[in-house]
Amino acid sequence: MPDGQDLRLPATAAPPPLAAAWHGIARRAAVLVLLGLAWEGYGRWIANDLVFPTLSDTLAAFWRLTLSGELAARAAVSLQVLGLGYGAGLLLAALLVVFAVASRFGSELLSTLTAMFNPLPAIALLPLALLWFGLGTPSLVFVIGHSVLWAVALNAHSGVQAIPPTLRRVGENLGLRGWQLTLRILAPAALPAIIAGLRIGWAFAWRTLIAAELVFGTTSRSGGLGWFIYERRNNLEIADVFAGLLAVIAIGLVVEGVIFRALEARTVRRWGLQR
Template identity: 60%
Template structure:
């Protein structure tokens, strides 16, 4: 009689593997790969490439009056900041821009909220954007000077115009793209009017809203500099635009470039520190944007 062979039983063991995070995976990569995966490093390479092209062009042209070198511009930028003149001009421009930007965003939100709530509001928004969105904001400056005089009111008026329409268009497009299931969920909870917009539409359309905010900021910033070139020349004072215009008249090209560098630097700081931080904490964290 044969007996079936039974294999020996081994005691069960449970192996708990350590949790592996994305940061751990990134640390395991070679340092060169880690650098190339950094957004900051790649953007820094682009800036350095632009500076290199600038320096090569300045050396080939060899005319400080038309194209100063990077070193001359850096010295002029440092002198302007050390004397406080450039910082004062920057503060004046940013103070005006902030007032106009907040006002433009508020007006755009009101128009968009009305557009998604009523048919009349939708018709009003569509008509106004078709009429005024193609109109350059700087073209309204002569009228603004007649209506509001030589003061900040004229600049704020044209800046609000430059912010409202791109902000309203992007926000309304985002609201229109909200899935019907989310809309039905809000209606099931009894949400109507402004609560429906704030609690359902705004979170779902946040990527489009952030895009409108960035476009509105860019339009307002460049419109302000262009408007100050005219407004500053008329009133004898102004912000960064007037600083650039005044130094151009005095043929101090290095200071003109220093003002332009300040304009670019502020744009990069706002984009990198404010908008990207908001995107990282909201739409990217929620999986709404890659």
């Protein structure tokens, strides 16, 4: 029977009052405007395009490179390589974590490997990768995969270990075992940690990729954003370098603020697993 004290309406997150939201936006805009003014002022004061172009020059370069499609093409190359490396890293991480969940030996293997490789910056493996895979996409995929693998595996594994025992019992009680239990109960229950791992993995992968591209572009065709930045610096087109950096930042912000935020809103936030 519905009983007054026991019943609550399904909670809907109370939206912040409109005024407060506007205040937040205004504050952020003020910070951005201040930073922009400082940039523009310093650029004009130093008056040396080869060292520090003004904000307006940078924005003009950014606009020109966007219209010509150059930035988009370079970003597409970078993101394609990133996708390959990220995918490879995730696949390996999933295999390792499933193995670690299934057996004690796997768990030991995973914690030993993550302890060894997590502190090792992926970019440090680039010289070796070049030796093994040559100048080209496979080397980039290797270092990106390495940068993603350990962060994701470490997070996912600790997420699985933090699952309340009752939830696991519920799965067993429903008759789920092995793979079924892992996929239907453990994976969704560990999702907050898995998404945190994906976020960290993304940040590592993006930085690693840009850094690796600074060393070489993908062979034959034009390289990605990192290579673009390197090329323009060699041509002393510093405003273009700044525009390239802006593009790197913008893509990072979009993935963080739009893609991951949407993923969280649809899953862990909706389920109350994360506030």
